[in-house]
Amino acid sequence: MFHTMVDFSERYLERAKDMKNRLAFLRRRNESPGSNPASKLDKSMKSVKPTPEEALKWGDSLDKLLTHKYGLAAFRAFLRTEFSEENLEFWLACEEYKKVKSQSKMASKAKKIFAEYIAIQSCKEVNLDSYTRDHTKDNLQNVTRSCFELAQRRIYGLMEKDSYPRFLRSELYVDLINQKKASSTSTSSSS
Numbered sequence: 001m002f003h004t005m006v007d008f009s010e011r012y013l014e015r016a017k018d019m020k021n022r023l024a025f026l027r028r029r030n031e032s033p034g035s036n037p038a039s040k041l042d043k044s045m046k047s048v049k050p051t052p053e054e055a056l057k058w059g060d061s062l063d064k065l066l067t068h069k070y071g072l073a074a075f076r077a078f079l080r081t082e083f084s085e086e087n088l089e090f091w092l093a094c095e096e097y098k099k100v101k102s103q104s105k106m107a108s109k110a111k112k113i114f115a116e117y118i119a120i121q122s123c124k125e126v127n128l129d130s131y132t133r134d135h136t137k138d139n140l141q142n143v144t145r146s147c148f149e150l151a152q153r154r155i156y157g158l159m160e161k162d163s164y165p166r167f168l169r170s171e172l173y174v175d176l177i178n179q180k181k182a183s184s185t186s187t188s189s190s191s
Contacts, residue, residue, distance in 0.1 A: 055176040062156070062164045066091075074176075078167045086124040087155050087163065090117040094152040098145050107143045114140060118151060126155055 048070045058065040065071040079085035093113050100106045117126050118136055128136075132154050139147035167173055 050176065052177060052179045055173070058173070059168055062160045065164070065167075074172055075164075075167055078170050078172055079163060082163070082166070084163060086117065087126055087159050089124060090126045091152055091155055091159070093117065094148045097148060100145075103143070106145070110140055110143045110147055113148065126151075127158060128154055 050068065050070050054068065055071075058068065058071050065075055076085055076088055079088055090113070093116075097106070097109050097113060100109055114136065116122055117124050118128065118133055119125070120133075128151055132151050136148060136151045
């Protein structure tokens with residue numbers, strides 16, 4: 001019995017190492033030597049860097065984070081490091097979808113969003129329960145601006161309860177907040 005367990009664990013370990021080696025290219029794509037999450041932000045976002053006070057407000061709600069241009073970019077960069085940016089991408093796609101005016105464009109965009117994020121085994125499949133997935137699929141029979149409403153609410157809830165608290169504890173966010181402390185201590189020491 002013990003010998004069988006050892007064989008099993010060795011085989012499992014070998015398969016895990018093999019899988020890690022095969023997927024290493026994904027890590028390399030997002031990492032470069034000496035890089036940190038803050039350097040992953042778009043270069044254009046450097047000009048709209050928030051004040052520490054603005055960044056502190058992001059801790060009030062996910063909504064405040066998502067409505068700030070830099071906050072959105074920072075959250076996306078954070079999610080990218082966790083290989084989980086599909087939730088944010090889906091939520092943003094739904095926000096854009098709501099702005100579409102043409103019924104024909106709305107129908108094609110709805111099919112695209114469903115195929116990309118909601119369909120089982122899609123390339124960027126988001127984590128939805130079967131009821132929400134089926135409800136959304138049924139909504140595509142008669143496309144309206146609200147056909148993704150339930151799914152979008154569920155994904156927002158997941159981000160709010162899972163990714164957002166981790167973001168608030170992340171090095172990227174903490175560094176933005178600590179700039180306030182650093183600047184206020186340097187200001188008070190120079191007085």
